[in-house]
Amino acid sequence: MRKIQFLPAVIALAVFFSPVAVPQLFDLPSLPEPWLYGNVLITRQAAESSQMPVSFSHWSHRARYTCRVCHFELGFVMKANETEITEKANQNGEYCGACHNDEISFGHGKENCTRCHNDGWDGSRQRFKMLDHLPKAPFGNQIDWVQALDLGLINPVQSILEDDYEPMEFKRELDIDANWSLISPALFPHDKHMAWLDCGDCHPGIFNVKKKTTRNFEMRYILEGKFCGVCHLNVAFPLDDCKACHPGMTQ
Ligand code: HEC
Ligand code: HEC
Ligand code: HEC
Ligand code: HEC
Ligand code: HEC
Ligand code: HEC
Structure with a gap:
């Protein structure tokens, strides 16, 4: 004992x-490579769907929006494949469709299906270079997100529902x-x-x-x-x- x-x-x-x-x-x-860290492959409906699984990168979205926008205002669950995202909801302006609506970003027209339904990260490594200017960290995305924000190098939107949110x-x-x-x-x-x-x-x-x-x-x-x-x-x-x-x- x-x-x-x-x-x-x-x-x-x-x-x-x-x-x-x-x-x-x-x-x-x-740990995966920095440009793959925080990527989520959404496969909840892949088996029954005619479409390929959906690829979603946190790094590209969090540079533009705070977590709160998606995980509080839009109701995404903080666990892969737990949110009941459907194409109908997207087209009604919920979930991905709150922004992927041809106004804020590319919408749900036929020409765009494979921009989300593409089962992988082609070109991801290349696009990740757009964050090269951000301060470095040792792990994960190897980006010091706290400093990037403090230095004003990124300015993520805090709310898409309230203009004057603080x-x-x-x-x-x-x-x-x-x-x-x-x-x-x-x-x-x-x-x-x-x-x-x-x-x-x-x-x-x-x-x-x-x-x-x-x-x-x-x-x-x-x-x-x-x-x-x-x-x-x-x-x-x-x-x-x-x-x-x-x-x-x-x-
Ligand atoms: C543009 C929207 C968006 C933003 C911004 C966002 N997330 Fe997410 N997050 C998602 C989506 C979509 C999923 C996948 C949900 C699903 O599949 O049900 C997800 C999943 C997650 C998961 C689960 C990952 C896994 O592998 O299981 C965590 C943890 C998470 N987010 C944390 C965060 C944090 C922390 C931030 C801010 C630094 C953030 N998210 C910003 C949309 C977003
Ligand atoms: C990222 C997660 C996170 C967020 C966001 C967060 N908290 Fe906390 N909070 C914590 C943790 C962790 C503790 C410690 C819990 C424990 O020790 O059991 C805590 C403790 C507290 C306590 C007790 C502190 C004490 O000294 O006893 C209060 C009060 C509190 N939080 C209020 C808030 C309020 C108000 C907000 C929003 C303005 C907030 N928290 C946002 C994680 C969070
Ligand atoms: C902005 C990203 C995005 C675009 C663009 C997009 N989808 Fe989706 N779609 C999703 C997500 C996320 C899901 C949920 C996937 C899951 O849960 O497995 C989904 C689910 C689906 C499903 C599963 C069944 C259902 O009815 O919900 C089908 C079918 C589908 N999409 C078809 C399409 C078609 C066809 C297009 C082009 C006209 C398209 N999607 C464009 C993100 C997108
Ligand atoms: C809060 C707004 C917002 C939400 C919610 C959102 N996106 Fe985006 N997304 C953007 C913006 C802005 C861009 C970049 C602008 C552009 O390239 O048109 C982008 C870019 C993308 C790209 C292009 C590659 C990349 O990563 O930059 C993909 C793929 C994508 N989003 C998928 C999704 C999927 C799938 C969902 C839902 C699970 C989603 N997005 C939810 C705003 C959003
Ligand atoms: C995201 C924050 C975070 C990181 C990163 C982290 N820890 Fe912890 N760690 C905690 C918290 C919170 C506790 C307190 C939990 C408790 O004991 O009540 C803790 C407790 C511990 C304990 C006490 C025993 C136990 O299991 O709770 C040890 C040992 C420890 N951490 C070692 C490490 C080591 C080694 C690393 C790096 C490999 C590490 N931690 C990284 C948050 C973290
Ligand atoms: C809901 C998501 C979430 C939870 C839960 C959470 N964190 Fe964090 N934390 C973040 C995000 C996002 C950041 C910003 C930095 C980043 O993304 O790498 C952060 C930053 C931090 C920082 C600041 C580092 C710096 O450079 O100043 C510390 C310290 C930290 N977290 C410790 C903790 C500890 C300890 C716990 C548990 C008691 C915890 N966090 C729980 C999301 C979370």
Whole structure:
């Protein structure tokens, strides 16, 4: 029994003194190339449909719109293939059709079907070059989206429903203590998230609104796609970037 109780402390010590070993503590999913990170292939109806699966790139859309526009105003679910998108709804101006309407962007005419229904990422690598001027980050899209926004290099639309929408100011920064001693706490800055998201994207669905009441809030669950892992596995910077969340870690 004693041995088991000591184990976390021993690992924590090893982590503390040996920065190189830190990322290897967890089995992180392998990362795709930067221009493929955050891409979603929508295949929900592929089997019954005459059309090919639909390709959607987060990087090209998030440079133009905040997450809130799609995941709060337009009702896209933050999980691939969970949203009941139909072609009829699109043509009625919902989902993709809120913008792909021949006004904001290409519409749903016959000439455009394969711009979405194309089952892949042809030309994606080439188009990704349009973001070359943005500041670099080590993982994911390898773009520092926070800095890109702060420096005004991108100016994503915050709302397509309200002209005068301003994100609610909420600057509270939380230190989320790790369950292991010697692991530096994770930092949660509300303001960096409010630049992209709505309170309703996280509360109460992912996190309780009272600090330290969200249960089982551990790395292994985050790695399963819960809590911070809802976004920090596949769209926002990935978990490989330990020190972005644990500023006290050396890498
Ligand atoms: C232009 C619309 C749009 C924007 C902007 C957008 N998303 Fe998405 N997002 C989608 C769509 C569409 C899907 C796929 C939903 C489906 O298949 O049901 C998706 C899926 C996701 C998923 C699940 C991915 C997966 O592989 O399961 C996450 C996480 C996510 N979005 C987070 C974000 C975050 C964070 C932002 C802002 C940085 C963002 N999204 C911006 C439209 C958008
Ligand atoms: C802006 C992107 C976009 C364009 C353009 C587009 N679609 Fe779609 N379409 C989608 C998405 C997203 C889905 C949902 C796919 C899924 O759930 O698997 C879909 C679903 C469908 C389906 C599945 C069944 C149904 O009725 O919903 C058919 C059929 C379809 N589209 C036909 C077309 C045709 C034909 C065109 C051209 C006239 C077209 N689409 C243009 C994005 C697009
Ligand atoms: C909030 C507005 C908005 C929504 C919602 C939206 N798009 Fe787009 N999309 C754009 C704009 C703007 C462009 C770029 C302008 C252009 O090239 O015409 C674009 C470009 C694209 C492109 C061209 C390649 C690229 O990535 O730049 C594809 C494919 C695409 N969208 C698919 C989709 C699909 C599929 C959906 C729904 C699942 C969707 N979009 C939802 C605004 C939107
Ligand atoms: C990206 C996700 C996310 C968004 C968006 C978000 N929050 Fe939070 N919030 C959190 C997390 C994580 C916690 C800590 C939960 C815990 O420890 O159980 C938290 C905690 C809180 C707390 C408790 C703080 C404390 O010190 O006890 C309040 C109040 C709160 N949020 C309000 C808001 C409001 C208001 C908004 C919109 C302006 C918002 N949150 C947007 C993730 C988010
Ligand atoms: C709903 C989606 C979502 C959730 C959940 C979420 N984040 Fe984020 N987070 C983002 C987005 C989007 C950004 C902007 C940067 C990016 O996309 O890479 C961001 C940025 C950050 C930053 C700022 C980094 C910087 O460069 O300043 C930190 C720190 C962070 N997140 C930590 C967390 C932690 C810790 C949790 C869990 C308690 C969490 N996030 C949950 C979406 C999310
Ligand atoms: C998106 C933010 C985020 C990133 C990136 C991240 N962590 Fe964490 N981590 C957290 C949060 C939040 C907690 C606090 C959970 C708790 O214990 O209550 C945590 C807790 C921990 C713990 C305590 C034990 C546990 O399982 O909860 C360890 C060890 C840890 N992280 C290591 C790492 C390492 C190593 C990396 C890089 C490979 C990393 N973290 C990257 C958010 C993050």
